[in-house]
Amino acid sequence: MIDNSPTLSFLILGSDSQVGAAMVQLLKSRxxxxxALRCEHCWQEDALRAFLAEHRKVQFVLNALFEQPEESAQPDFKQWYSLAQRLQVETHANKQVLLLLSSAQVFSGGSARPYLETDQPDAGLPYGDAMAAIEQSVLKAGQQSIVVRVGWLFSDQPEHFLACLVDAAVQQEKLSFSGKLSGNPTDSNAVAKVFLAIAEQVDCGVEEPALWGIYHYADSDACTMHTFAKAVITVVKSMTEVRVESILESDSPDMVDAVLQPENYELSCRKILSTFGIKQRPWRRSVQEVLTGLLDEPLS
Structure with missing residues (x-):
């Protein structure tokens, strides 16, 4: 058994988010x-302040609250920013290390190459603009903080994309997905392992190179949404009965994920490799593991 550091400890804000839940399971296993505090309680100012005060000696605070919302959600991004600032002030005062989950969606998708950490955010859409503002608020505070931007998250949580895709494959004969929207599908379990690996190195007192700032992590093998959906459904077919027969590549304006011009959200992950030695894991390797967990639950 690996001996854990006597100082390595975490507050997880958003323990029912995809990355937050994965982090809980990982820490428990280790x-x-x-x-941990669930998302709904984090939005209650008095409850959050009391929680942070009670646990001010915990070394690392993982803010996993700001995952990309589902299509039907209408979050108050001003409230997000206000909460992020409050967390930054509290954790800075407590001399805690703040780990912030961010997203490739801070970019517009207009780049012909993978995005670097030094590229300027230019989302132009509410979620991406909100995350870029939250990032800058954290970094300008001058505290010990690390921002990790991630690719398209997937997990075995029933309300998220992968579960919706499985349900659609079981219930429908034809499905269509964008062939112009590309990026890095990324397992939320892999992201949890990234945050833990970063924290372990910070905990060891590594000072060179300087660790604070923005990093990218995404599973390897960037692809289109159509390619990802086809790969997932191929695995689903090997595990359960489905109705779907055709998986079309389409970009008609009436599609939920319609993209009329090519958009590329691929992230370059060289900085996190050179600084922390963290290598990308192929998303295809994770899909079957995640689907096994998902299909253990009854399909709707």
């Missing part, structure tokens, strides 16, 4: 101390 017997690393943590305290």
């Amino acid at each position: 017997s690393i101390p943590y305290v």
Whole structure:
């Protein structure tokens, strides 16, 4: 058994988000101390302030609250920014290390190459603009903080994309997905492991190179949404009965994920490799593991 550091401990804000839930399971499996707060309680100012005050000696605070919302959600991004600032002030005062989950969606998708950490955010859409503002608020504070932008998240949580895709494959004969929207499908479990690996190195007192700032992590093998959906449904077919027969590549304006011009959200992950030695994991390797967990639950 690996001996854990006596100082390595976590507050997880958003323990029911995809990355937050994955982090809880990972820390539990490693017997690393943590305290978790669900998303709904984080939005209650008094409850959050009391929680942070009670656990001000915990070393790392993972803010996993700001995952990309579902299509039907209408979040208050001003409230997001206000909450992020409050967290930044509290964790800075407590001399805690703040780990912030961010997204490739801070970019517009107009780049012909993978995005670098030094590229300027230019989303032009509410979620991406909100995340870019939150990032800058954290970084300008001058505290010990690390921002990790990630690719398209997938997990076995029933309300998210992968579960919706499985349900659609079971219930419908034809499905269509964008062939112009490309990026890095990324397992939320892999992101949790990235945050833990970063924290372990910070905990060891590594000072060179300087660790604070923005990093990209995404599973390897960038692809279109159509390619990802086809790969997922191929695995689903090997595990359960489905109705779907045709998986079309389409970009008609009436599609939910319609993209009329090519958009590329691929992330370059060289900085996180050179700084922390963290390598990308192929998303195809994770899909079957995640689907196994998902299909253990009854399909709707």
